[in-house]
Amino acid sequence: MGRIEKRRSSTLGGVFMRYVLVVLGALFILVVGIILIFSILINTGYIYPANYAEQKINEEYESIRNADEVTEDMIPPLCHYVIFSLDGKKLSGNMPEELLEIAWNVAENGKASGHYFYKVISRPGEYVVLQYSLTPQYRSAFLREYVIDPQNLFTIILVLGTILIIIFPSIRFGKKMKTQMLPMMSAVGRIKEKDLEYDVSYCGIKEFDDCLESIDEMRIALKDSLEQQWKTEQDKNRQMSALAHDIKTPLTVVRGNAELLSETELTEDQKKNVDYIIDSTLQIQSYVQKLIEVTRSAQNYSYTSEKVKTEVFLKNIRKQAAGLAEVYHLKINWRENWSSEIIDLSDEQVTRAVVNIIQNSAEHTTQNGVINIYAEEQDGKLSFTVEDTGQGFTKEALQHGTEQFFMDDTSRSGGNHYGIGLFSAKTIAEKYGGNISLTNSEETGGAKVKICFHLRQDNI
Template sequence: MFEKYSLKKQFILTFILILISSILSMVFISVIAFFILSSPWIYPANYYEKQMPRIEKYVKENNTKLLDVSFKKNLEKIIPLSGIEYKVVNFKTDTNYGNLEYSICEKNDLIDKINTSILNKNEVLKFIPIIDDKFNINGVIIFKYILKVQPISKYKTIFFLGSIVYLISPFLFIIIYSIIFGKKFSKNINIPLKQLIDASNKIKNYDLDFKLNYSYNNELGKLIQAFESMRCELKETLTKQWVAEKEKRDIVSSLSHDLRTPLTIIKGHVEMLKEGFYKDERRLKKYLDIIETSTNRAVLLVEDLNVLSKFENPKFKLNIRKTNVLDFIKEKLEEYKLLAEKNGILLSIITENIDNNTIFYMDKLRICQVIDNILINSFRYTNNKDSICIKISLVKNKLKFIISDTGKGFSEEDLKYAFRKFYKGDKSRSKDIGSYGLGLYIAKTIVEKHGGKIRIYNDKGATVEFFIVMREKL
């Protein structure tokens, strides 16, 4: 009801609502009480006063008969004893009877009070003389009644209880409405608090896959938003930590697996040499070549891991230097020209918007590493009489590279996972020197540190396309 308001405003509105509801209920009860007081079983305040003329008439008609105690029953049939008390005083015999407790004073005092009414607050005392036939005052009858609203005798208990309830009803209504609206106010607070408690328990049990939602921007809403932000940050941090731990396990697992093969080969051939095969020069050279090849594989793996460790270090910085793009391209062409000729592969380079004076600021060594990783893969999966083309273009502050070959191209699995650490799509790669599933991952890391992006796709064969952004000049 008031959830969207601040807690202070909710409390004030709840308090006001309690007061208004209590006042309206009191008005309703008062209306009911008015109708009850107007009902036939409730006597008005002057009810017994209206009975007095009839009683006085009876007294005058019977006069001295009233002095006889035996006449008491007849008299009490006339007097409504539920609201009128009386006492008959006989001056001749000094006797009296009746249900009124009244201290009898001197006879002369009573005579002075004859035919008078004494009003004390709402209590009335009336003195009526008892006169004989000779007009002598033989006694007096005293009546006492109260001027107030009264119920019929049989409803007195109900009326009494109702009066008490009416008097305490304001407090009752305040208590009742405090419970009702207090419960609602408490619910408004408990709903978000329960969310926070449940969320705390989930976090304690390492469960971060939930979302806190509270649509009102009050104090509790801000608290939940802060808690949700904390959960997101915690999940992101822990996810990174869990991923990092998994990567560490993957690295150890992959390292142990990939090192086992070359080390097993080295161990096997060393044992054969120790058994005497070193005496055969032809076998000795063959075994030493195999040992050298396996050793190179192990060294390359360790070097790749060292490079990877450097790149993933937050403190790693690129060594940005001024680079002549055309000279850089010619150097790379010379490095791979002989390898291309040896394998019968046509290697070509195409440039756009690049001339002898084109300068670009980048980490030349790391970009060489990217190109080397891509070209080595191209040479590995490109057959004799195929071709490899390197296209380099400069657009504004971006240097773009497209390296494509006419080989067998990427598989569907390669296109999805090629940039993952230790991914080896083609199982035959594990037999090739330097293929440990780190090449494209390292290339991606270097390109991104240069502010660029890299992607792979199939055209006539495999194509790797990436660009780097001009870094800050020195």
Template structure:
């Protein structure tokens, strides 16, 4: 069912974002202008036309004062005083600037903001001043060490605009991330098949569309999983029922075969009876194997208990000794563990370790020892069982933990149905651990390690 989730469109969200950026840029530019206006008002910066206004204020005095007084010319202004015949009377200009001044008098050079000239007539000649129309710092030290006022203003404005745009972008990004959170959380929970969740909402219409789709997906997946679980349960029940139903006719066949053996039979007939008995036993073993697989795959939850590692080690060692004594095999034990804790289901753990030990007993040469090594390392309790048998082939190392895999003929018999390592791996997986298969470095014998995660001591 689609929930009624409304919200603003992404188009409107991005339009608001652009408006926010534009507003931030305008505020930044206004702040830069305000700072420079305050600097002008507090005489921190001299306006661009200040030099020109100073010359105009003194223009009359410069033109009429006798004799000519160069102190009336403002600082940082070049001048050249020419007689009517073109003779240079006095100047503080360089030779290049004087040439430009002469060219200005002839009308060959025009004034520009970066190179301005002003002509002031005197009774016996003319004064030409040279200056620039640009703002400057009132403090001489700042004038010498700071960049030009125009450049400084441009850098300040660009910096403020950049900071403003970045700050606004970060704020909007966090808002969008917050709106994405319900989708991310819902996706993660659905991926874990945790469907008993309530999917959140967003203030963005398009995001709500995705959330509605996730809601539909959750419902469909829940229905599908329930159907699959139901079908799987039915299948397992059918297999268990079939395996159970096979026991009676197989028992009858075996019983009749045994009775026939007691009668007078020809050699050919006795061979047929032996064949019937042998294969009925195989059918019974296969049915038992099917029941085992069903039991392994049916385990979904464990009765976990937090146990001190030494206690688990002692239980495993005791189990190993029982199996070794029952099969007349010596056992080599080696234990190097710490004082950590593990969460285990004793019943299932013993089942897994028992399968490893039985595999080792089955594949080890007669009278050879079975090795049991228990260690703690890298946050794992490692239970390793080894034998001196033929070891694993390359294919075995990849597939040996698959159900019913029998692999290399040197490592299976007619009574082996490829369930031991599968069962051990199932137990390891349920404990959030793993099963590792290796061969001895000497090349003689296999090593199987069941790894269980350690917990903190607290």
């Protein structure tokens, strides 16, 4: 796997600048188009220019002033008018009633208010006031009546066009950016899925391509690191397997001599001690065999369950605890509470987990000390609580005591302790959907460990 050759790339700033130029260009075309259409409509006469009414008033000014009588047909288009007597009385006109006061104020004082414009024509005995606006108007009376004026119409078109010009290029720009980012997102996704065998494809944007190069360098470094880690793990497993094979030889010798010794005449205490030796040797040989199997295929190692008699299972653990008590010169207080005659678990694995905890307590309890063990089976769970009269856990041990190879030599020292027992017990408990907790006992002042296993088959 390698890298696909880079294609010519643009900067992110250049891409954004092209987007800005496209938007500005489209806005320019929109404005020019509106102005051009507006001019064509004015030139063709469909729309009157803004000063059309004012021009017509100037053209008709003299004729209105000198006419014998002013009639409505003499009023220029787009205008309203009113004729006042000299004392302000309305004589005629079509100007809206609400604007008459403003029109008279214009005729009398020359002052106007509002958004309309006014032209006053003085005639003998009367004033003619013309009202008009300086905005483009449709030539069609129907359009003037029912459609908004051209100026506001083109303003609305300009605003809507501007919004559309901003929205659509932005959507297109966003889709393009998303497409350009796909190679980077794909690379991150492949690494997340632990797939480190893929070709890097560049997107054509310099900043993104530089990021892809960094990701690819990280991928290569991660791949090399994992391969090295795998090789190291394989070497360690081979060494452990070889060591386990080497341990089997002296164990066989110990077991053989213990069996030979058991055939001689022994006292009751001696016979009991030899039985402990033989049973422990058999147990160690079983553990060594499992260690060999685990190191050969750690990933395929499984915890198979089986149905066992609760009484027999607990009796076996109690017997091993008694053997440890003999070796370390301790006293075992054993309590048990169970209701199910048969339980479903891996006899060997759960036994090993519990015995590891008991041995951990035995190693850290002074001679003639006491270990309290309480076994309880209830509601589909099996739990063991082990507490001793040792010095207890330190704060650090309470946090990290179940981690592999953790050794707290400051308080619970003594014996050949390699930080594996509690870690192994935790691993087995979690395989059964259970857990392990470390505390200090209020009753004994020493360490207290509780381990729990779920007995349901589907948790294994």
